[in-house]
Amino acid sequence: MTDEMDCLLNPRTIAIIGASSSSDKIGNVLVKSLLRSSAKIFPVNPKHDLIEGIRCYHLISDVPDDLDLAIIALPAEKSYAEFIKVADHGVKCAIFVTAGFSEMGNHGRELEKQIIDYARSKGTRVLGPNTLGVYSPITKIDTLIIPAEKSPRPDGGALALISQSGSVHVSMLEKASSMAIGISYSIGLGNRADISEIDMLKYLADDDRTRCIALYLESFSDGRALIELAKSITPKKPIVAIKAGRTEAGSRAASSHTGAISRSGDDIVDGAFHQSGIIRAYDDEELLDYANALMLMSESKGDRVAYIGSAGGVGVMASDYIESEGIGGRLRMAKLSDATKKALSEVLEAFAPLNNPVDLTASSSPSQYDGAMHIVAQDQGVDMILLSLDMQPPMMDDSVFDYIKSWAGLGKPIVGTSTGGDLAIRTVLKMQKLGIPSYPSLSRCIKSARILYERGKFLKQIGNKGSSKTHPI
Amino acid sequence: MTDEMDCLLNPRTIAIIGASSSSDKIGNVLVKSLLRSSAKIFPVNPKHDLIEGIRCYHLISDVPDDLDLAIIALPAEKSYAEFIKVADHGVKCAIFVTAGFSEMGNHGRELEKQIIDYARSKGTRVLGPNTLGVYSPITKIDTLIIPAEKSPRPDGGALALISQSGSVHVSMLEKASSMAIGISYSIGLGNRADISEIDMLKYLADDDRTRCIALYLESFSDGRALIELAKSITPKKPIVAIKAGRTEAGSRAASSHTGAISRSGDDIVDGAFHQSGIIRAYDDEELLDYANALMLMSESKGDRVAYIGSAGGVGVMASDYIESEGIGGRLRMAKLSDATKKALSEVLEAFAPLNNPVDLTASSSPSQYDGAMHIVAQDQGVDMILLSLDMQPPMMDDSVFDYIKSWAGLGKPIVGTSTGGDLAIRTVLKMQKLGIPSYPSLSRCIKSARILYERGKFLKQIGNKGSSKTHPI
Numbered sequence: 041m042t043d044e045m046d047c048l049l050n051p052r053t054i055a056i057i058g059a060s061s062s063s064d065k066i067g068n069v070l071v072k073s074l075l076r077s078s079a080k081i082f083p084v085n086p087k088h089d090l091i092e093g094i095r096c097y098h099l100i101s102d103v104p105d106d107l108d109l110a111i112i113a114l115p116a117e118k119s120y121a122e123f124i125k126v127a128d129h130g131v132k133c134a135i136f137v138t139a140g141f142s143e144m145g146n147h148g149r150e151l152e153k154q155i156i157d158y159a160r161s162k163g164t165r166v167l168g169p170n171t172l173g174v175y176s177p178i179t180k181i182d183t184l185i186i187p188a189e190k191s192p193r194p195d196g197g198a199l200a201l202i203s204q205s206g207s208v209h210v211s212m213l214e215k216a217s218s219m220a221i222g223i224s225y226s227i228g229l230g231n232r233a234d235i236s237e238i239d240m241l242k243y244l245a246d247d248d249r250t251r252c253i254a255l256y257l258e259s260f261s262d263g264r265a266l267i268e269l270a271k272s273i274t275p276k277k278p279i280v281a282i283k284a285g286r287t288e289a290g291s292r293a294a295s296s297h298t299g300a301i302s303r304s305g306d307d308i309v310d311g312a313f314h315q316s317g318i319i320r321a322y323d324d325e326e327l328l329d330y331a332n333a334l335m336l337m338s339e340s341k342g343d344r345v346a347y348i349g350s351a352g353g354v355g356v357m358a359s360d361y362i363e364s365e366g367i368g369g370r371l372r373m374a375k376l377s378d379a380t381k382k383a384l385s386e387v388l389e390a391f392a393p394l395n396n397p398v399d400l401t402a403s404s405s406p407s408q409y410d411g412a413m414h415i416v417a418q419d420q421g422v423d424m425i426l427l428s429l430d431m432q433p434p435m436m437d438d439s440v441f442d443y444i445k446s447w448a449g450l451g452k453p454i455v456g457t458s459t460g461g462d463l464a465i466r467t468v469l470k471m472q473k474l475g476i477p478s479y480p481s482l483s484r485c486i487k488s489a490r491i492l493y494e495r496g497k498f499l500k501q502i503g504n505k506g507s508s509k510t511h512p513i
Numbered sequence: 514m515t516d517e518m519d520c521l522l523n524p525r526t527i528a529i530i531g532a533s534s535s536s537d538k539i540g541n542v543l544v545k546s547l548l549r550s551s552a553k554i555f556p557v558n559p560k561h562d563l564i565e566g567i568r569c570y571h572l573i574s575d576v577p578d579d580l581d582l583a584i585i586a587l588p589a590e591k592s593y594a595e596f597i598k599v600a601d602h603g604v605k606c607a608i609f610v611t612a613g614f615s616e617m618g619n620h621g622r623e624l625e626k627q628i629i630d631y632a633r634s635k636g637t638r639v640l641g642p643n644t645l646g647v648y649s650p651i652t653k654i655d656t657l658i659i660p661a662e663k664s665p666r667p668d669g670g671a672l673a674l675i676s677q678s679g680s681v682h683v684s685m686l687e688k689a690s691s692m693a694i695g696i697s698y699s700i701g702l703g704n705r706a707d708i709s710e711i712d713m714l715k716y717l718a719d720d721d722r723t724r725c726i727a728l729y730l731e732s733f734s735d736g737r738a739l740i741e742l743a744k745s746i747t748p749k750k751p752i753v754a755i756k757a758g759r760t761e762a763g764s765r766a767a768s769s770h771t772g773a774i775s776r777s778g779d780d781i782v783d784g785a786f787h788q789s790g791i792i793r794a795y796d797d798e799e800l801l802d803y804a805n806a807l808m809l810m811s812e813s814k815g816d817r818v819a820y821i822g823s824a825g826g827v828g829v830m831a832s833d834y835i836e837s838e839g840i841g842g843r844l845r846m847a848k849l850s851d852a853t854k855k856a857l858s859e860v861l862e863a864f865a866p867l868n869n870p871v872d873l874t875a876s877s878s879p880s881q882y883d884g885a886m887h888i889v890a891q892d893q894g895v896d897m898i899l900l901s902l903d904m905q906p907p908m909m910d911d912s913v914f915d916y917i918k919s920w921a922g923l924g925k926p927i928v929g930t931s932t933g934g935d936l937a938i939r940t941v942l943k944m945q946k947l948g949i950p951s952y953p954s955l956s957r958c959i960k961s962a963r964i965l966y967e968r969g970k971f972l973k974q975i976g977n978k979g980s981s982k983t984h985p986i
Contacts, residue, residue, distance in 0.1 A: 205826025
C-alpha cells in the first residue's frame, strides 16, 4: 500500500531545517533521534558543514535526493521564508515542531495561513504547526523535542495514538512506556492547520501493524466526516477516544488551550460516538487502559466473568465491583458448572471454596493457576477471565509466567491484575509483556473488561461476528 | 492514657509461643521482626535454649516478667493446650497468627470457641485467630508472617488501618509503602473471635498519632455499635471504610471467605455510613487514596477548585473531570477574581492564559509555581488547589520541592498529581513525602479532592467548624 501519509509516517528521506550541533537545541535533539531511524537524514543549516558526524547542507536546494519529509525546527518568525524553499524543493510533507502560530493570536494565525496557502499551492502536506510531531518505534522516526533520555518512549506494538494536545501526547507516551504498552505510531496534530485526525485515521485503518487506535481531541476538524469514517473502521479495528471540553469549564479551558470552539452539545458527541462504535474514555488513564485491552484481546462474547486469584478479600471486592451498577463493571459473575467445580476440586486444596471467585488461597502454586485457568476457560458459562495473580504465597514462583504463554490458546479473553505495591506492579508488567492486558488496580482492570464486553456488544449489533482469535498475540 | 488495647498495640513485653531457629518458620520470622521493636522479647520453645542470640524459655511459666502480649505461632491443633498455659500465666493479650479455626468448618469452630471461652474466664483478650496480627512502624511491633524483605512495610505516619481480610491487609500495607503513605498502626482482625473493629476504633479514636482510620470489613461484629461509636469519632477524626459483599455476588464470595452473613441491605449500610460520617470507599485503591487525603489535609470549606499546572490538555481534562456529574468530581472550577488574574499576569509569561485552569505552559519554572500557588491561595473564591506538577519543562528543577515545604501555610487544602509515566510517579512520591496527598492519576486525585469537600460538608452539617489548620504536616 502506498499512501500520501507514508511520507509522514514511513519517510525514506528526511531533511531537518534548523539542524544544530549544540546539544541543548531542538535542532540537535532531532538529528540525533532521527539518525536512529532507517530513513536517510539531511541536516540543513547554512552555518555548518558537519553535524553529528554527517554532512550538513547549507541550503535545502543542495540536497540531491527527493525528500519525503522536512522537519522545520526554526522559530515561527523565520519558518515561513524557509518553508517556501522546502515546498519549492518538492518535499512531500513538513512538520512544524515549534510554537508561535495560531495558538498565539492574530499575528501567528496570519503566519500559519500563509504557510498553509503556500503548502497547498505546491502540494506539500503539513503536520502542525505547534506539534511534537511523530514517534514510531517501528520506523524509529522520532521528532519529539524532548529527548528519549528525559521522556522514555514505549516499545513497538499495535496501538496507534493521535493527540491534539502536546502535553497529553507526551503523557500518554510516558504512561505507555511505564505500563509496557507497545505502540505502532503516535502522532501529535498540534494546531491541525492541514493534516487532521481524518487523514491519520484513514492511514491507520489500513495499517496492518495497528490493531487499535486511541484518540485525544478537544475539537473535531470535521465531526461528520469523523463519524462516517469511524463507521467504516470500527467493525474491523476498535477506536477509543477522549473528546475533552465536554463540560462548560472544560470547554472554556479547551478554548484557551487549542482554540476549540465551544462545546457543541456533549450529548451529541456521546450519541455519535456510540452510533459509530467509538468507545469513549474520560481521561488519559482510561484511554490507555481501554486501548490496551482492545489491542491485546478480542472482544468478549458476553458479560459473565470468572475471577481466579489467591486473595480472598480481593475476590470479594472484585465480585462487588464486577456486578455493581453505578460504580463498577456492570458485568456478571459467571456461575460455574458442576463439571467445572468437580474439575477444580481435583486441582485445588481440599479447603478451597469451589465457587466463583475461584480462590486458590495462600497455598496457590503456578500449576494450580494453570489448572484453574484451563478448567474455567472450558466452562460454557464463562465469557472472560479476570486473573488476579499474586506472587506472595510461598509456593509461587516465576514458572507461572511460563504457563501464561500457553494461555493464548484458551479461547477466552483474559484481563490481569495483581494486588499490593511494588511487587504487584512488577507482576502486572510481566503479565502485560506476555500479552495479557494488565492493570495495577482492580477497578481499572474490571472497567477494561467491561470495554471488551462493550466491543462484543457492538460487533454483535452490526452483525459482525468479530475476530475468530480471542488472544491475538 | 492507659487502655486495655495497649497490651496489643503498645506491649512492653512479648512472648512468642512456637519460636523457632529455622529461618523458614513463622516462629523465626516473628522473633527476628520483634527484636527490632522496643518491647522485651521472650521466645518460648521447649527444644531450644537460645534463638537469634537471646534466651529461649522452655515453658511460658519460666518467663519471669509480666507479659502484655503472647503471639501463638503454632498449628491450630496444638494451640489450645498452649494457650491454656498462656492464659494461666496471666498474659493480657494473645494473637493467633495461624489458620485452621472457624474459617475451616465445624471442627475449627469448636476449637476457636474453646479458646475464647477459656480466654474470657481468665480475662485474656484475643486477636484472631487466622490473622496477620499487628504492624506499627512507631512501636516496631510487627507480627506479619511475611518478612519485610518480601512484603515492604510503610513508614510511620498518621493513618491507622483495620482489615478483616489478611490479603487486603497485606495489599494495603504494600500499596501504602509504594505510595509513601505513612501509617500509625495496622491491625488484622482475622476471624474476630474476640477483639473486633469496635475495640480498635475505641483505641484509635483517642490515639494522638492517628489522624485518619481506614477500615476493610466484610461484615460487622455489631453494626449498631459501630455506627454509634463512629458518630462520636468522625467529628474529630475521619473514618473511611469498605464494606465488601455489597452485591449478591460479593456477598456470596464474602460468605465463603470470612463467613460473613448475607448482605443485610446495602442501602442500609450506605445510609448508616452517611449518617455517622463514615466515608465509603469501593476498593482498596479508593480506600487508601481517600484516607491519604484526609490524613494529610483538613477538609475543604467548599467545592471551588483551582487547577495549577503546565500541561494545557491535562488542564482541559481536569476541568471536565472536576465538574462532571456522573463520572467525575462533582465539584466546580473556581472563578478567579480580577485581582488574582492581575497578580498572575505579573508572574506568568505574557502568552499564558489568565484563567482557571492556571496554565504555566512549557515555560513553567519553580518560582512561577510558587508565585501562582501564593496568588491563587489568597483568592476568596478558591476553596482548594489541584497542583499538577510536571518536571518535563526545561526550566523545571528540584528547587520546586523546596518551595512546596512553604505551602503548608497557604491556608487551603492542596491535592497533587503529575502526568505521564515513571518520572510522574517519582514526582508524585516527592510531593507526597512533603505532605501533599498526591496521586499518579488525574481521576484519583480529583476523586480524593471530592472527599475533602465531602468531609467539609459533613463537619458543617454537624455544626463542627472543623480543624483550624488546613495542612496539618
